[in-house]
Amino acid sequence: MVSERKLYDAVSQGDVTALLELLNNDPYLVDGISFPCSRNLLHIAAMHGQTSLVDALLNLNPRLAWRLDSQKSSPLHIAAAEGHVEICQKLLPVGAPETCFWRDSHDMNPLHVAAMKGRVEVLEYFLQVSPFPAMERLRTGGTVLHLCVKHGQLAALKILVERLGDFVNATDENGETILHLAVRCDQLETTKYLVENKKIEKRIRNSMGKTALAILDESPPGTTRSFLEHRKILLTMRRSSLISLILPSKLTKMTMVVAVLIATVAFQTTVNPPGGVWQDNTSAHKAGDAIIAYSNPKDFKSLILTNTLAFFSSMITIFLIVSGWTTLHSFFSVIAWYSALMSLAAITLSYDVSKKLITSNGKTLDLSSWSFFLRILCLMLLTFIVAGCFFNVLEWYLYWKRKPRQQELLTTGPVLSRFFYRIFLRLDAWCVYVRS
Template sequence: MVKEAAEKKLYDAASKGDLETLKQLLQQDPYLAHEAPFAFSRNLLHIGITHGQVSIVEEVLKMNPRLARILDSQKLSPLHIAVEEGKLEIAKRLLSVAPETCWWRDGHDMNPVHVAAMDGNVEILEELLRLDLYPAMERVRRGQTVLHLCVKHRQLRALNVLVEKLGELVCAKDDDGETILHLAVRCNQLEMIRYLVQRTKLDKEMTNSTGKTALDILKESPRDPITYPEIRKILNSLSDRSKLLGILPKMTDITMVVVVLIATMAFQSILQPPGGVWQDDTPSHKAGEAVMAYTHPKMYKHFVNANTTAFVSSLITIMLITTGLPLEHFFFLAVATTAMWLSLTSLAVGYGASVIMTTPNEEQTLGYIVPAVVCVFLSFILLLILYHSINGLQSSWKRKSRYEYKRMQHLIAV
């Protein structure tokens, strides 16, 4: 009875923050710090954390720091409890004593980072990530990431913090092949979808294990009259944008080599124009001036204009690629692509002007060269659009076929 009374006093002192009483009781019986049998097999440290008593936690850890590594009957470490309760200062103290508990998993297979994300404790989450990013990369049941937990529990602020730290996890799929966008659509979370579309590099056309995109999932979901139209609008715009991006070429190292070569050729052709330059000074011309500027002045003017356009548009493309502008955004990609095509077109026009100026008895004029070049490029663009349209239809048909095949397998199994 005496021991039970002491344990009751100890519990009251720890839960109320009565540090003096706690010290007196522990001086009388030091073993009470870790032997007192509280509910769920918790010790004195667990009680102090649950009630947010920082002074009690510090005193207990000073007496016995090993208590920071003791789990209760639910496999909760003291750090798990501090995170669940949202006790930032206590979490910092525990991390300084037992940082390895950031990796430990509770009875639900979640470490403290998962718990902080799920509960939306952003300040604690940032503190945990400051110590170590790798626990955040651990997956929970069904292969879900910490980002999936944020979406499932509607924790947009926590998701924002994690995306900034762990951008590579955005495209991760769970055991069902679903990304966080699939899950956000399935859970009908408009704000989460809007954030993922605007702020992440997530591939919006990714399919899950049944071959469905986020838009496919939306079409099969119950239609909320408030959120459904807005979500559909966002996903439809993404689908159209993805098709446009598929038509435009990707800005790669090969593109950089091409535009640098065009800029070099344009610069060199001004220094060494077709027909060469005058070698001596006369009353009619000076040394170093282009011969064609006097023999074919009108054509030479077209040549210089085309050459200058090729040079400047190449520089624009080089600038967009090398300065790290977000070329995955449609606007910047369209500008870079247009500049690249313009430089190629201008190079072709300059070539035509050079042919006219250097070929004797040639009947053709630039009025024939320009339409020919434009026709060739327009034909190329139309073929490119046609190819991607056919390819998109084939991909859609394949996804539908896979879905029907799996559905039939499921029906047969049932």
Template sequence: MVREVIRKKLYDAATLGDATRFQQLLQEDPYLLDVVSFPDSRNLLHIATRSGQASIVEEILRINQHLAWSLDSQKSSSLHIAAAKGTVEIASKLLAIAPQTSWLRDCHGMNPVHIAAMNGHVEILEEFIRHDRLPATEKVDHRQTVLHLCVKHGQLRVLQVLVNHFRELVHLQDDYGETVLHLAVRYKQVEIVRYLVENTGVEYQCSRNSNRETALDISRQSPQDTIQSEITKILEQITTIKFSNISLNKVSIELVLMVAALIIGMTFQASINPPGGVWQDDSATHKAGTPIMASTYPEMYNEFVVANMAAFILSVLTIIWLSIPSPTPEPKQPTWIVIFTGYHLLLAIFTLSFINSIKLLNPPTKDRSLITATLTLCVGFLGLIPYFRYGPHMMSYFCNNVRAWRQSFVITSN
């Protein structure tokens, strides 16, 4: 009976934060911390942590640090409880004494970082990351990440913090092949969907789960209520313009650089070895080493020189532009339009240089006119190919931007 009374007094002192009474009881019996337990196999450190009594927690840790490793019947440590409650001060004290407890998993397979994320405690989550980043990368059941847990529990703010620290987790798939975007669509988390779409890469947004479904497929197959319709609209808008980011992937950029380097080499070679060759001797009308065509067809030769120089300069500028790292993870639309237009302008000027070379090497006859017409027709068809392919997408992108601008204008006016 005496033991039960003392246990009740300890419990009251720990839950109420009565440090003076707590110390008096421990002075009467220093071994109370080791022998006293409560329902669910919890010790005094669990009770004080659950009640948010930082002073009592500090006193218990001063006397017996090993209690920080003790688990209750749910396999939860005191750090698990602090993470669930969001008490940053207590979590800091526990981490200072037993930092490895951030790796311990409860009966549900979750460590304290997972618990803090589920409950939306941003400050304590950042404290965990500051001490050790790796527990946040641990997976739970079905190989889901901490980001999947954020989506399930609707914790947008926590998700944003974690993405800033662990962007690579966004692309990971669980046992069902689903990323956090798939899951956000299933759980109708419209704000999370919008955040993921606006702040992550298109390749990931187009990823498919084990049923070969993209996030957009899942959204379209779901009953279209107000929220689901908004999610579908968000995903359809980004899918409409996804071609722009895909065209700037690593392979495409390397191809543009290779073509630009090839054009530099060819234009340089044409400048030192012009069509028709050079004069080998001096005369009253020319000097040795000067282009023959400059004397025989001066106007056409000037056109050739201008086109050749323009192709060379644009190739150099293209290489410089693409060699500078982008300040953002994904190139923006204006950047893509500049590169797309510049790349085709470069090819057009180089083609013009080629046409002039052919014209210079052929005398001014009807045959040369036929050659010019044939080349112009072929080049015209080649130039239209990319616009036939991307034209509808570019028009859709333009219309969407105009529509968004008009809506923002109306809202601002009102």
């Protein structure tokens, strides 16, 4: 008992001389002594961050790095939990890389433990050695990312999100991502970070078919400010998801193909118009001139106008995609998308003009003025504005019909939404009156 106490004091205080003196008197103590929780000398040295003692013990008996305590924790688990990165750097080469995968009684490997405790330096070291232990799932189906969110370790979560690629969208046994869990745990800063991060898929539904916003709506009443701030963040996510529906995720692939095809058709129609070109020079025309430019000049002007519009709008789309500007800001994506729509409309009108030119009784529209295209563009813009307002009001109404936190919504939040909520309240009251 005296030797055990002296050994513990020597290891915890980093007294290498005293430790070696005790071990010289009884070499069996290196491997045979056991402290509470079945921990050996290396466990104790790792727990107290005694790097010099760890070196001495590993030189005396490297097998100590493989020993587990009563909680199935290796010395590497202990060092990771305490955040002693230098000790982890000494233990890992001795214990071999597979010790990073060893599970304790809580089904966590050393990297899980470091993430749960927020040991950022240890976590970065483990990820430099190998990212695969971080992708090991817990028995419950959760991941190291879920552990970070559950224990409020935002700094550790940021490191893992940057390093683990698509694994950041992994789900647990309930089909919930870390965004679902952040909302459940009322982690406002974590929710804000996840919504702003482009790697995180925001529209994933859990096994019950619920999004993060639906989980917030069903959460028990808490502080009004926390609920409203969470909802504001998630509604921003909703608006961005609606934009992503309007602007396809494969904009740089499918839109490029369509734009190149339209530009090619417009170019070919311009250099080879319907009816062909004159092959000889006369006093009335020159070789290479379009025949329909003399026989039907008004429709030829409309054809050139529509083809030019289709060609240049397609070129704008191609330029924005090739230059990569569409990935820098959503504004350029909107420009590219509207240019693609304009090229589709123009090439369709060009087909209508060409049909009249090659048929005896074809009818077409008068496209000789730019005001026609301005009216089309204004109509498209007005359609999207009206549709956007309609769907926004519809979203508010459906949210109101679920009746989550009505009093909070009537007294707080944006002025415009409160205005509509009061209208919905009166509408509900009127419907009840009519039914009665």
